[in-house]
Amino acid sequence: MSADEIHLRTHYFPYQKSCRALLAALCAVLIAVAFGIVTFLTGSHLLTSPHRAAVPHVELSPAPASWKIEGALTEACTCSVPCTCNFGEGPSPHDYCYAFYSYDIRKGSYNDVKLDGLRFGG
Structure with missing residues (x-):
């Protein structure tokens, strides 16, 4: 071509x-x-459709959650200590805030669910 x-x-x-x-x-x-x-x-x-069953409209409101926890919170981030982003002291001194939190619930519950010994982070 x-x-x-x-x-x-x-x-x-x-x-x-x-x-x-x-x-x-x-x-x-x-x-x-x-x-x-x-x-x-x-x-x-x-x-x-004539086969559709009439369902009465019932408005349900969720029951208030009952919860309690005792334990420790660990925080690590790129801001100064304590993290200014979390405590209402203004924005991060940097252009970013990379944070990591870990929770150690020694004793706790959420409604009927026991949370004793639960550990998580993110």
Whole structure:
């Protein structure tokens, strides 16, 4: 293939990229419309189905959690001690704050779940 043929081939369809983008956008819109129609029809069918059981609306509020822990917290970060990010003393003296915390719960519970001896960090 000569250089002239390559030149002619690349300029034969000058709008090839924009046509592909337009075709891709059109396909995406058609898929979205089809999905919306199916979702709408399915939802409408469920709302008007005679087999749908009437369920009374009951509003449940979560019970207040009962928790207590005793133990130790270890903190290590790139700020000064104590970490200014956590104690409301302003932003980190650096442009970043990389922190690591570890917890050692000697005695504790969350509702009926015992947390005694739990250790975790992150």
